[in-house]
Amino acid sequence: MSKVLLIYPYFKPPRDRSVFRFPPLGISYIASSLIDAGHEVHLLDCTFISKPDALRQAHLVHAEVVGLYCMVTMLEDCLWFARQLRSSARLLVAGGPLPTCDPHPFLDDFDVIVRGEGELTMCELLFAYGIGGDFSKIPGIVLSKKMDSESKIEAEILFAPDRPFIPDLDTLPFPARHLLPNQQYIQFGRRHYGYGITTVMSTRGCPYECEFCSNVIFGGSFRERSAGNVVDEIEQALAFGYDRISFADDVFTLHKKRVLEICAEISKRGLKFYWECLARVDCVDDATYIEMYQAGCRRVYFGIESGDDRILMLMNKKITATEARHAVEAAHQAGLEVGAFFILFYPGETNETVQNTLHFATSLPLDYLGLTMPYPLPGTALYERVKSQIKREWHPGESIFGSHVLIYNADFSEAKMWFGIIKGRAQFEIKHRLGKLAPVPLKLFEKFTDWIFLRIK
Ligand code: SF4
Numbered sequence: 001m002s003k004v005l006l007i008y009p010y011f012k013p014p015r016d017r018s019v020f021r022f023p024p025l026g027i028s029y030i031a032s033s034l035i036d037a038g039h040e041v042h043l044l045d046c047t048f049i050s051k052p053d054a055l056r057q058a059h060l061v062h063a064e065v066v067g068l069y070c071m072v073t074m075l076e077d078c079l080w081f082a083r084q085l086r087s088s089a090r091l092l093v094a095g096g097p098l099p100t101c102d103p104h105p106f107l108d109d110f111d112v113i114v115r116g117e118g119e120l121t122m123c124e125l126l127f128a129y130g131i132g133g134d135f136s137k138i139p140g141i142v143l144s145k146k147m148d149s150e151s152k153i154e155a156e157i158l159f160a161p162d163r164p165f166i167p168d169l170d171t172l173p174f175p176a177r178h179l180l181p182n183q184q185y186i187q188f189g190r191r192h193y194g195y196g197i198t199t200v201m202s203t204r205g206c207p208y209e210c211e212f213c214s215n216v217i218f219g220g221s222f223r224e225r226s227a228g229n230v231v232d233e234i235e236q237a238l239a240f241g242y243d244r245i246s247f248a249d250d251v252f253t254l255h256k257k258r259v260l261e262i263c264a265e266i267s268k269r270g271l272k273f274y275w276e277c278l279a280r281v282d283c284v285d286d287a288t289y290i291e292m293y294q295a296g297c298r299r300v301y302f303g304i305e306s307g308d309d310r311i312l313m314l315m316n317k318k319i320t321a322t323e324a325r326h327a328v329e330a331a332h333q334a335g336l337e338v339g340a341f342f343i344l345f346y347p348g349e350t351n352e353t354v355q356n357t358l359h360f361a362t363s364l365p366l367d368y369l370g371l372t373m374p375y376p377l378p379g380t381a382l383y384e385r386v387k388s389q390i391k392r393e394w395h396p397g398e399s400i401f402g403s404h405v406l407i408y409n410a411d412f413s414e415a416k417m418w419f420g421i422i423k424g425r426a427q428f429e430i431k432h433r434l435g436k437l438a439p440v441p442l443k444l445f446e447k448f449t450d451w452i453f454l455r456i457k
């Protein structure tokens with residue numbers, strides 16, 4: 001059996017002001033499957049450490065197999081790790097969203113790329129590695145046969161067939177939380193939000209096809225775990241000292257019946273903890289928000305994205321602004337804190353639609369507002385639509401405003417985008433802080449900033 005090191009190469013970008021930090025579930029699932037298969041597994045989550053410390057810790061493991069997770073914001077650090085560990089690791093493997101949708105940047109530095117859902121692929125890969133077997137027939141992998149200058153063999157990229165999705169998620173072992181820096185996540189959470197929070201994934205995938213959404217690992221598959229299996233994992237996660245659970249599902253509320261089963265299971269076991277989830281605005285009814293509240297749900301986040309129906313259609317979001325307003329108000333009425341995410345300046349927007357969205361977002365009873373500029377991620381339909389306009393790679397920490405940077409030639413300037421985002425945040429703060437006194441100053445502020453907004457190119 002092999003000694004394996006799995007690395008989550010997230011280092012906080014210098015000017016990033018985001019306070020969201022969640023333990024990496026995907027790589028923890030890989031770890032638990034490999035442990036079950038008998039391997040010695042180490043997990044290096046770099047979230048709270050510096051690069052030199054991370055490298056020192058990685059070397060100390062003396063692993064023969066190193067697996068690196070990578071999403072688009074991690075490419076540089078992922079390749080850096082691979083080059084640093086190349087001489088000590090006998091097998092270097094890349095996996096995660098970016099290698100899944102584009103393996104090419106990894107071919108020179110890694111021996112194998114794992115595409116898609118990785119648990120079974122990694123187990124089969126390590127089995128083949130252990131017996132000196134052939135990797136090329138393992139579903140879900142990509143290999144590069146390197147150029148041989150002697151025999152003049154051309155470099156060849158070998159794509160094995162896709163691996164089918166795991167049909168029954170209840171068969172998977174729970175993520176290997178014991179390998180994560182739980183105390184640091186708990187302390188970070190308590191410092192920033194007043195509670196230690198960790199994630200649980202009760203479903204995989206999403207059947208919708210929003211144009212901007214990167215769902216490369218689970219694709220359009222939608223699979224659910226049973227309520228009993230989910231709540232078993234919640235109990236295990238709470239035993240590490242966490243106060244709150246965040247469901248990391250793309251759409252926790254997709255099936256009302258299953259949401260109610262989970263609520264009933266939590267109540268039946270008498271578990272006292274708070275939880276939160278992501279939801280679509282068109283999935284559950286008003287009574288379900290009340291049931292969720294009674295089972296400990298305290299916050300729900302909606303991906304609303306726009307307050308303009310034409311832009312919602314362009315995004316293929318399949319919701320309307322009216323549905324969004326109804327869902328936010330119903331959840332708020334049920335006692336839940338409500339968060340919402342919006343994308344401003346989506347390709348195809350006009351000044352008027354951006355202003356509509358800002359006005360709409362300000363008018364909702366929200367407790368949290370997330371505003372961002374569009375980010376065309378590789379593997380999305382939006383990326384395909386604007387790829388001829390892409391002007392640069394995403395480099396964390398590049399923008400003076402935080403972690404988001406404009407990476408394509410848009411119809412609006414980056415300065416205008418940031419003005420719109422700051423205007424929206426300011427409107428939210430005025431409403432939130434002034435409460436009943438807000439309407440008059442808010443109206444004046446909106447009018448004045450609308451005037452400036454229209455004059456910025
Ligand atoms: S944005 Fe949400 S609803 Fe749309 S495809 Fe992505 S996960 Fe599904």
